[in-house]
Amino acid sequence: MTDQKFSVSVKNLDLRFGSLRVLKDLNLDIHEGEFLVLLGSSGCGKSTLLNCIAGLLDITDGQIFIKGKNVTWAEPSERGIGMVFQSYALYPQMTVEGNMSFGLKNARLPKAEIKERVDRAAEVLQIEPLMKRKPAALSGGQRQRVAIGRALVRDVDVFLFDEPLSNLDAKLRADLRVELKQLHQRIKNTMIYVTHDQVEAMTLADRIAIMKDGLIQQLATPEEIYNRPSNLYVADFIGSPAMNLFKGEIANNTFSLDGLSLSLDGYDFAAPFTGTAWLGIRPEHVAIGENAAAADVQMDVTAEVVDPLGSDTLVLAHVAGERFWLRISGQADTKQGDQIRIGFSARDVSLFDAATEARL
Amino acid sequence: MSSTDAGQLDTAMKRPPRLLKNLAAKFAAVPMVLIALVIFVGCTIWTIYHSFTRSRLLPAPEKWVGLENYERLWSESRWLISIENLAIYGFFSLILSLSIGFILAALLDRKIRFENTIRTIILYPFALSFVVTGLAWQWILNPQLGLQNVVRNWGWETFTFDPLNNAEIVIYGILIAGIWQGSGFVMVLLLAGMRGIDEDIWKASRVEGIPAWKTYIFIVMPMMRPVFVTAIVIIASGIIKVYDLVVAQTSGGPGIASEVPAKYVIEKMFFSQNLGLGFAASTMMLLSVLIVLIPWAYLEFGGKKNG
Structure with a gap:
C-alpha cells in the first residue's frame, strides 16, 4: 500500500510498444487537490502517461495507485477518474443533457440523482441554456464545456485533461483557461492536465512535470521551473x-x-x-x-x-x-x-x- | 458622381454570359446527359407506354389495351408467388446481411490479429458472380451431394436438409446463398465507417464504463447513419434485381415455388413473347424501386437543408 496522502501515485511505470520504450521507470506522486500539468513537446510521452493513469493503455511494468488503492489492472471506469479529450469526444447524436447523463444512466443511478448531478454540473459550467442542443449546434468552447461537464457528473476524485484547449482559437483558449482555474479553485479536485502550451502550464499548475523521452526532467512549481530550471532542456x-x-x-x-x-x-x-x-x-x-x-x-x-x-x-x-x-x-x-x-x-x-x- | 462612375465601370467590364462559363466541363458532360435522358428516362417512358399495349414479340404501339396487362399480371399465381418470394427474400436479406455484416465488422474492429487476411476471406464471395455462387450452393444444398449427405454419412441417418427440393422453404435456400455472398461487402462498408469514428469516443465511453456493445448500439451506430443508408440502398437494389442466383440454383423450381419478379420479366419478354406483359411487370418493379429510392433521397438530400 502506498502513502494515503497522495491522490495519484505512479511507481516505476514502464511502457513498451514492442522494442520501443515510451515511458522509462517513471515515478510521480500527486497530492490531494493538486493541479499537476504534464508539459512537453510532442512525442515526449505525456499523453501516453495520462492514458496509462486512466487505464486506457495497459502498462508493461510498475504500479498505479489512485487514492491509495492499487488500480494498475482496474478498468478505467473503476478508477474514480473523469477524462476530457482534445477532440471533445462528445456523442454527436445525443443532446448535451444526454451526453452528460448517458454514463450515469448506464451505471443505473436513480433518476433524481442523475438530474441533480447534471443540473449541478450545468450550473457550475453555465451551460444550462444549451441542455437540449446537439453538439453540432455548439461552438468549440461550449463543446469543451459540455465535455468537462460529462466528467464532472461522474463525481470522481481525479480529473484527467488531454490537451483540452488545443482545438480552440487563441481568445477562447485564454477564456476557458481562466474558467478551468476557477473551476479547480471551487471544486478542489486533483487534476492532471496534459499540454504542450507553456502558458497554460505556467498559469494553471500547482506543479509542472516537464517530460522528455519518457522521463520527467523536472517536477516543481512554475516559479521554481522558471527561475531554477534543473537542466539545460528545461x-x-x-x-x-x-x-x-x-x-x-x-x-x-x-x-x-x-x-x-x-x-x-x-x-x-x-x-x-x-x-x-x-x-x-x-x-x-x-x-x-x-x-x-x-x-x-x-x-x-x-x-x-x-x-x-x-x-x-x-x-x-x-x-x-x-x-x-x-x-x-x-x-x-x-x-x-x-x-x-x-x-x-x-x-x-x-x-x-x-x-x-x-x-x- | 461616384455611383455613376461605378455604373460606367460595370458596363465597361461586361460579365461573360453564364452559358459560356466552364465550357469544357459542360461539353464533357453532354454524353452523360444524353445517355441519362435517352436510355434511362426515354426508355423508361417507352417501356411504361408499351405496357399498356398488346405487344407480342415486337413493339406494337397501336394495339392499346389499357390496364389489361396489369389485370392479367395480378391474377397470375406465378407473379403473385414471385412477389411473395421477393418480399421474403428482401426482408430477411436486408435484415440479416446488415446485422451479420455489422457483427462481423464490429468483431474485426476490435484490433484483432490477421485482420487483413480475415477481411479478404470474408469479402471473397462478393468477387464471385451470382451464377457461381448459385451453382456452389446448389451443390452444397443438394441432398445427394452436399450437407445432408455429409451429415448422414457421419451417422445421423434421418438428418434432412434439402431446402432447394422443398417448395415450402426453397426461397430460404436461395436466401442463404444471397447472404453468404452479400454480407462480406456490407461488413467492409461498415468497417470503413467504424474506422472513421474518433478514437477518443471509445476512450470516453470506456472511462464512463459503458460496455462495448452498448457503445456500438447507442453511440457508434447513430454516428454511422450515412454508411448505413449507403449499405441499405446497395442491398435493396441487389434484392430487387435478383435473377441469376435463382436461375443457377433452382431455375425457379420446384414448380414455380422460387420464381422472382426479374425472372418473370425476362421470361415473358424473351421466351413467352409477351412484351406487353413483361413491360407491365417491369413497370411494377420500377415502382417498387422508386418506393425504396424516394425515402432514401429524402433522407440523404432533404436532411442536409436542415442540418
Missing part, C-alpha cells in the same frame, strides 16, 4: 523567447567567454565547479539603460531586430558572437540600429554543466 523549453545560452569556462568562480567575464560570487552553486559550462540568462532578466549600472557585467549592444508586442518589446542583438534576445518596456522608443546599454548579474543567471547538462 531551461531552453520554458520561456518565450527562450533563455539566452552561452558556452564558456568556469574557473576561479568566474565565467569567461570571448571577452565576456562574469564573477559568480552572487550565484547559488549547488557545489563548487570548474570546467566547461552553459550560462543562461532570460531576456526579461537583462537590465537596460541606467538599471544596468548596478549589474555585475555591463556592455553596449546594437539592436538588430525590434519586435514590438505592445506590452513589451523584444530586441535581438549579439553578445559574444551569440544571438541574444532581451525584453524591454513596450513604451521604450528603440529603433533598429540603436545602441542599448545592458547588464546582468550572477544571481539572475542559470549555470549548467556542459557535460551532464544538469544545473550547477
